[in-house]
Amino acid sequence: MHHIENAHSCAISDTIKISNVMFSPDGKFVLSLGLCDGIIKIWDVETGALSRSVEAHSCNYMIVGAHGLEFSKDGKYLISGGDSSTRIWDYATGEEIATLLRFEDGEWLVMTPNGYYNASEKGDQYLNVTVGGQPYSIAQLRESFYRPDLVKVALSGGSLKEFRRIAEIKQPPTVAIVDTPASIGTLETTVTVKVTDAGGGIGDVRLYLNGSAVVLDSSRGITLTPTAGTGAVVKRYTVKLAQGTNSIRAIAFNADNSMQSSDATCQIVSTYKAPTRPSLHALVIGVNQYKNPKLQLNYAVADAQLFADTLQQAATPLFEQVKVTCLLTREETTQENILQTLRSYRELNPDDLFVFYVASHGTVDDGEYFLLSSNVGSTSTAKLKTDAISQHALKEIVANIPATKKLIVIDTCSAGHLGDAIQTAMLTRGMSEDTAIKVLSRAVGSTILSASTSVQEALEGYQGHGLFTYVLTDGLKGKADKGRTGFVKTTELADYVDNEVPLLAERIFNRAQYPTISISGQAFPIGRVQ
Known part of the structure; x- marks a missing residue:
């Protein structure tokens, strides 16, 4: 250590404090971490020379838990602690x-x-x-x-x-809600949004009402030209409001929709009283047959019918009307018909409930999630983009349904291969099915329940149904009502599915199945216990 001591005395002043000193696994180097400057220095034991240094942490740090330096067991990685962070380094490359x-x-x-x-x-x-x-x-x-x-x-x-x-990302625009009333006595009002380019252009604009997306103004194929000299674009949207205080949130994205703006918010009080109680509208889809016979499923239609029947029975006592639309045949479950039917819900009122259930195949390709409709034959990247229902299309349509209470249930079997997780992540550009669900849930402000994560298959063949939907309907019939209130809320249903599906999967199939649960927007009763 004599040479190292000399090196230290030459390189470090008396005021510099050292947090940690340790040998590398091969004993050829000594590493130190500066307490005040957060710099890792690596010294050659043989020569006493400073081999290299890494600016690992900012000064004056205080982290949760232990801090300092540590090597991974295989010696490939160096772990350092400081400035409220722990960092992992490739020891060979720094x-x-x-x-x-x-x-x-x-x-x-x-x-x-x-x-x-x-x-x-x-x-x-x-x-x-x-x-x-x-x-x-x-x-x-x-x-x-x-x-x-x-x-x-x-x-x-x-x-x-x-x-x-x-x-590489360019700045998002700035957003302000302007010229919008603080109170109204009618069902609808105009919300005016001023979007100012900050250098990255202007992309999609979204409005959220009481936490749920009710407007998604897509920029696809449209060039927005700001007013000369201001860099601003003014957009006006007709929005239906619920009785009472309504919280409005507006965001806009940069031109390539890679980054959203900070929120602009306002509150509008509506004294309008709806003439009837809220209604529940549900679109329930089950796809067994596809253009490609290799994609055929056995339980999707039965699962969809079970969910539709259970929802109709559980929800009827709560709402003015419960209208459940089922699409179950190959002719009904094409991409065109599903999207057209979804668009028909744009006339709902803010107090209404919207439920979207789909049992089919799902897959991720080229960084995007797709629901496979019955017209899908080839699952090549190019064909999926033209024939299947993309995550972007689903997000745009659901976000434009004005109901503020939405529940989405996706019971899909993966149409891809469940291979090596790392290889799959590279091929899908990191957009796994469970990541897609969580991103979609936040984007549209809706709770989403999905059958399984990307590294598992959804289990089928339990009581003539898929395991996920069978448990879901059991919960809707009353088992999810843990508080014995007589009502089943969306959050209680999510908890029930999250807890019960893994238990039954292990006990009955001796397999793992963990649903993806993403809660966003409002929690609300969806059924009454009979």
Whole structure:
């Protein structure tokens, strides 16, 4: 250590404090972590020379838990702690693999240098990143950079160099709600949104009413030209309001829809009283037969019919009317007919409930999730984009249904191969089925229940049905009413499915099945216990 001591005395002043000193696994180097500057220095034991240094953490840090330096068991990775973060480094190259953040309330976030991240429910609300020289919440990049599977790739030693980086993203516009009344006595009002280009152009505009999306103004194929000299575009939207206080939230995206603006909000009080009680409208789809016979399913139609019948019975005592539309034949379940039927719900009122259930195949290709309609033959990337129902199309239609209480149930079997998780993540560009569900749920402000995660098959053949739908309908019949209130709420139904499906899958099939549950928007009663 004599040479190392000399090196230290030459390189570090007396005021610099060292948090940790340790040998590399091969004993050839000594590593130190500066307590004040957060720099990792690597010293050659033989020569005493500074081999390299890494600016790992900012100064004056205080982290949750232990801090300092540690090697992975195989010696390939170096873990350092500081500035409220833990970072993982490739020891051979000095490149950062990921940053792990844990916040005081227990929320957490893991992010790669590219900006792709995984997080707890509210973890992405606490971290700011720089885009175009300005600070923004990373939550504003959620739809493009929330990719847990790519984080797994990075932590497993895979490279993400071919993927887009946050540094390449252009700034979102700024948004303001202007010239909008504070109170009305009618069902509808006009909400005026001023969108100002901040350098990244103007893309989609969304309006949320009481937490649920009711307007999605898509920019696809449209060039928005701001008013000369102002950089601003003024958009006016007719919005139906519920009786009482209505919370309006507006956001807009940059031109390529990779990043959303900060929120613009307002409240409007409506004294309008609807002449009838709310109604429940449901679109229930089951697809057994496809153009490609290899895609045939056995239980999708039976599952859809079971859900429709159960919902009709459970919901009827609660609503003015319960209208359940079933699409079950090959002719009824084409892409064209499903999308046309979904668009027919744009005339609902804000107090109405909308339920969308689909049992079919689902798959992810080229970074996008697709529901397979009966007209699908080839599952090539090109054919999926023209023949199936894309995540984008589903998001756009559901977000334009004006009901503020929405529930989406997706009971799909994967049409792809459940192979190596890392290889799959690279092929799908990190957009797994469960990630797609969570992104869609936030985007439309709706609770979504999905049969299984991307690395599992949805189990079929339980009491003549798929396991997921059988448990779901059991919950709707009353088993989800844990509080014995006589009502089944969407959140209670989600909890019941989340708890019961894995238990039955293990006990009956000796297999794993974990539903994807994403709760967003309002919780509301969907059925009454008979």
